[in-house]
Amino acid sequence: MTAFVQQTDEQWFNTLIGRDRAPIFGLPDARTQRGTVGKDGEDALNDALMFWQFIRRIAAAEGKTITSSSKILDFGVSWARILRFFLRDTPAQNLYGVDVEDRFLEHARRDVPSVNYSLISPEPPLPFESNKFDIIYAFSVFSHLPQRIADGWVTEFARVLKPDGIACLTTRPRAHLRTKTELYAKAIGNPAEAEARYDRGEFVFYPLHGGGDLAESHYGEAIIPRAYVEKEWSRHLTVRGFYENYSPSYLQPCFVLKKRAT
């Protein structure tokens, strides 16, 4: 995408949404977009813009400024909503996307080609060698994984990250325990009890079928407190921060973890 390297973030966003001419990458049908990320069209891509900018800010602050040689993995890439943004700065051969649902990867392969996509199992391992990635990010994936599986993936990320590599993983916010959305509220049941568990540092998870191929044993609503991450995941990665308000549209809070230099 060398033709776009000089574009500002705003120009690149306009290129991706097709403000002045046809967008350079396609989008799945609106139903697929809403089914995966709750929004479609410009709104869905605007959230991706915010997260992409956040990752770049965090990477720079952690001494991992994104360049053309950065190796980046989007875990739960779906139809490459977010990964497409990285193509301004990093060539497709250094970008990787994995997902458990091939029907989403089919959209990604068609609409955002040349990137390295892999269909994976819902549980580790990843099909990559150790010490490969500078950055792994997962938007709205750890928001849905049960504790055992989330723990397993963090351990696996510690293997495939380079020393000093970073992982940015979002979860549901504490406020989600008081959601007005009927489907979720029903699954959560007793919000006061859930808040007490969260405040004690427990990993809070409610099985819920997401409408996709994954069973409730592998999918639901996960609300992960910082104390849990500090206690459990810090055995594998250093906890660098928990960012709650990094975008005007209040995207999901994000844990930033870093692999220790050896």
Ligand SMILES: C[S@@+](CC[C@H](N)C(=O)[O-])C[C@H]1O[C@@H](n2cnc3c(N)ncnc32)[C@H](O)[C@@H]1O
């Ligand atoms: C809510 S969607 C978010 C998609 C994408 N990250 C985005 O923000 O545009 C969650 C995605 O995670 C994928 N997913 C769920 N469980 C997974 C797992 N165990 N490993 C990898 N991907 C998973 C789903 O198939 C789906 O594409």
